[in-house]
Amino acid sequence: xxxxxxxxxxxxxxxxxxxxxxxxxxxxxxxxxxxxxxxxxxxxxxxxxxxxxxxxxxxxxxxxxxxxxxxxxxxxxxxxxxxxxxxxxxxxxxxxxxxxxxxxxxxxxxxxxxx
Amino acid sequence: xxxxxxxxxxxxxxxxxxxxxxxxxxxxxxxxxxxxxxxxxxxxxxxxxxxxxxxxxxxxxxxxxxxxxxxxxxxxxxxxxxxxxxxxxxxxxxxxxxxxxxxxxxxxxxxxx
Numbered sequence: 001x002x003x004x005x006x007x008x009x010x011x012x013x014x015x016x017x018x019x020x021x022x023x024x025x026x027x028x029x030x031x032x033x034x035x036x037x038x039x040x041x042x043x044x045x046x047x048x049x050x051x052x053x054x055x056x057x058x059x060x061x062x063x064x065x066x067x068x069x070x071x072x073x074x075x076x077x078x079x080x081x082x083x084x085x086x087x088x089x090x091x092x093x094x095x096x097x098x099x100x101x102x103x104x105x106x107x108x109x110x111x112x113x114x115x
Numbered sequence: 116x117x118x119x120x121x122x123x124x125x126x127x128x129x130x131x132x133x134x135x136x137x138x139x140x141x142x143x144x145x146x147x148x149x150x151x152x153x154x155x156x157x158x159x160x161x162x163x164x165x166x167x168x169x170x171x172x173x174x175x176x177x178x179x180x181x182x183x184x185x186x187x188x189x190x191x192x193x194x195x196x197x198x199x200x201x202x203x204x205x206x207x208x209x210x211x212x213x214x215x216x217x218x219x220x221x222x223x224x225x226x227x228x
Contacts, residue, residue, distance in 0.1 A: 035216055043203060044118075045219035091158065100171045101212045102148060105158035 023092030140208030
């Protein structure tokens with residue numbers, strides 16, 4: 001079974017600075033998808049960024065980018081120019097390519113933005 | 116385009132009762148998944164429905180069940196509620212069973228007293 005680990009329960013960053021959230025995962029599969037989701041106090045999980053394991057190129061979405069290291073099974077999220085609206089819980093998630101069609105989530109990292 | 120709608124937003128039930136939660140996916144999405152979120156266990160997969168068929172089930176007791184209707188709307192039922200069932204229940208829909216990601220609703224906060 002796949003597992004996802006987020007080793008930083010909490011992180012804080014100054015507004016406009018850059019922060020990196022860590023995520024590692026364990027799998028025996030070669031093809032899969034990885035996601036970062038954001039959950040603000042409104043409770044709705046919002047997709048931040050997605051990575052396909054068979055693509056070497058790291059995904060980017062505006063101020064959000066990932067560092068995907070397949071051999072190391074690492075998938076970190078970098079947030080540049082942090083904004084107050086980025087404050088939320090961030091979850092790393094794994095989805096099999098061919099196996100069970102479900103998300104396996106990490107425990108989450110609570111990100112605080114200091115003005 | 117309407118998002119994923121979950122009703123009700125909040126629910127308080129007594130131990131031993133049963134509860135039904137509802138989820139309306141984004142129009143055109145045929146895959147609906149349910150997750151339970153608790154402070155202790157985090158986010159755990161309950162089940163997935165696609166075209167009215169349950170395709171995957173998580174490691175939850177039989178008290179947890181669900182169904183999907185022909186219009187892709189889904190319901191989740193929990194019978195004989197226990198205190199430990201208190202959680203945020205999230206529904207997610209997808210066009211392609213999650214390959215591009217899922218769109219989540221705002222959840223139903225269930226409190227069992």
